[in-house]
Amino acid sequence: MAYEVKGVVARSKGAPVTVETIIVPDPGPGEAVVDIQACGVCHTDLHYREGGINDEFPFLLGHEAAGVVSAVGAGVTNVAVGDYVVLNWRAVCGECRACRKGALQYCFNTHNASQKMTLADGTELSPALGIGAFVEKTLVHSGQCTKVDPAAPPTAAGLLGCGVMAGVGAAINTGAVQRGESVAVFGCGGVGDAAIAGAKLAGATTIIAVDIDDRKLEWAKKFGATHTVNSKNTDAVEAIKGHTGGFGVDVAIDAVGHPAVFEQAFYARDLAGRVVLVGVPTPDMTIELPLIEVFGRGGATKSSWYGDCLPSRDFPMLIDLYLQGRFPLDDFVSETIGIDDVDAAFEKMHHGEVLRSVVVFK
Template identity: 80%
Template sequence: MPSTVTGVIARSKGAPVELVDVVVPDPGPGEAVVKVQACGVCHTDLHYREGGINDEFPFLLGHEAAGVVEAVGEGVTEVAPGDFVVLNWRAVCGQCRACLKGKPWYCFNTHNATQKMTLTDGTELSPALGIGAFIEKTLVAAGQCTKVDPAAPAAAAGLLGCGVMAGFGAAVNTGGVTRGDSVAVIGCGGVGNAAIAGSVLAGATTVIAVDVDDRKLEWAKGFGATHTVNSRSHDPVEAIRELTGGFGADVVVEAVGRPETYEQAFYARDLAGTVVLVGVPTPDLKVELPMIEVFGRGGALKSSWYGDCLPSRDFPMLVDLYRQGRFDLDGFVSETIGLGDVEAAFEKMHRGDVLRSVVVL
C-alpha cells in the first residue's frame, strides 16, 4: 500500500518551503523505497526553490541523504530491505556509450524512479535531483542506492550523496591530485573544503584555500589547507604564484562557478597545470579567455560531473576512510535540525554561517 508521510516542498518560485503530506507509492520494477535517516541541506536545494534549475514546481526538496531500504520492486538485486544506503543522483545505466567504454562515471543515460510521488490531491512532485529526501521515506531507482557500512552515522554518510563527493572527486578523480602536488581551491564552502580534504588525503603538499570570508578560510585550515588567501584583500593569482615558487598550482579547483573566479583559476595554474570547474554556473554566465593563453599554457581545462564519481566504488571507500579516521566527514556537519527547520537553514546558508545543516529524522 502507498504510504503518506511528511515532506518538505517548494510550491512556487521564491516562496518559503512547506511541510506537507506526501504520498509515496510502493516500489515498482527497478525501484526502492528508502526510510530517510538524515539529509544535508545543499545549495542546490535552494536553487530549486528559487527557480534556478527549472520551473517544474512543486519540488520535493532534499537529495544529500542516507537511510535504510524499506522495500524493493521487481528485479532489484543490488540492494535489499534492511540495507543502509547513501542515495546518489546518477544511477548509471550500464548500456550507454560511456558505460560500454568502461567509463560509467560519465554515464549519459542516468535514471530515476519511474513512478511519481504526489501530494494528497494527486499533484505530482518533482524530486530534487531525482531523489527528494526531505521526507520520512522516498521512492528512488534502486541504482540510486549505494550500500555502505552501517557503522557510519547517517548525518555524516549522507553528505557523500552530493557536496562532499563533488568536491573530493573534483580534486582526486577529475584533477588527478597526487603526491607532492600543489593545489589551490577557490571557494571554501562544503564542496571546496571537500576538495581540500581530498587533496590532503591524496598527498598534496601545498594546499591553498581562497575565499572572501575569513570564517570559511578557518574551516579550510581544519580540513588541511596549508595556506589561506582572502581575495578581498589580496590578489589570489599573485598570492598562489608566490606560494608555489612563482609558478602557480599544479591543480586549481574552482568551486564558485563565476567567470571572475574561473579566470583567476586559469591564471593561477602552473604551465601544463589543470583547472577543474566544479562550481555550478547559472546559464547566463560566460567566460572570455585569450586563445593564445589557452594554447600557450597547455595543460587541461576540465569540468567535474559529480566529482566524476562512481558511487558503487567511491561511497564505500570514503565511508571506510571516515571510519579509519582519515577523512573527516563529521567536520562538514555544522548542525543537525528537523524537517521544520529547512527554511531557517537556507537563511544560514545565505549568510555563510554553516558548511552543512543536516536534517535528522
C-alpha cells in the same frame, strides 16, 4: 499499499517551503523505498526553490541522504530490505555511449524511479535530483541506493550524496591530484572544503584555500589547507604564485562557478597544470580568454560532474576512510535540525554561516 509521510515541498519560485503530506507508492520494478534517517541541506535545493534548475514545481526537496531500505520492487538484486544506503543521482544505465566505452562515471542516461510521489491531492512532485529526501520515506530507482558500512552515522554518510563527493571527486578524480603536488581551491564552502580534504587525502603537500570570508578560510584549515588567501584584500594569483616559488599550482579548482573566479584559477596554475570547474555557473555567465594563453599554458581545463564519481566505487571507499579516521566527514556538519527548519537553514547557508545543516528524522 502507498505510504503517507511528511516532506518538504517548494510549491512556487521563491516561496517559503512547506511541510506537507506526501504519498509514496509501493516500489515498482527496479525501484526501492528508503526510510530516510538524515539529509543534508545543499545549495542545489535552494536553487530548486528559487527556480534556478527548472520550473517543474512543485519540488520535493532534499537529496544528500542516508537511510535504510524498507521495500524493493520486482527484479531488484543490488539492495535488499534492511540495507543501509547512501542515495546518489548517478544510477548508471550501463547502455548509453559513455557506459559502453567503460566510462560509467559519465553516464548520460542515469536511472530514476518510474513512478511519481504526489501530494495528498494527487499533484505529482518533481524530486530534487531524482531523489527527494527531505521526507520520512522516499521512492528511488534501486541503482540510486549505494550500500555502505552501517557503522557510519547517517548525518555524516548522507553528505557523500552530493556536495562532499563533488568536492572530493573534483580533486581526486577530475583533477587527478598526485602525491607532492600543489593545489589551490577557490571558494571554501562545503564543496570547496571537500576538495581541500580530497587534495590532502591524495597527498598534496601545498594546499591553498582562497575565499573572501576569513571565517571560511579558518574552516578550510581544518580540512587540510596549508595556506589561505583572502582574495577580497589580496591579488589571489600573485599570492598563490608566492606560495609556489613563483610558478603557480599544479591543480586549481574553482568551487564557486563564477567567470572572475574561473579566470583567477586559470592564471593561478603552473605550466601544464590542470584547471577544474566544479562550482555551478548560471546559464547567463560567459568568459573570454586569450586563445594564446589557452595554448601557451598547456595542461587541461576540465569540468567536474558530480566529482566524476562512480558511487558504487567511491562511496564505500570514503566511508571506510572516514571510519579509519582518515576523512573528516563529521567536520562538515555544522548543525542538525528538524524537518520544519529547512527554510531557516537556507538563510544560514545564504549568509555563509554553515557548511551543512543536516535534517535528522526521528
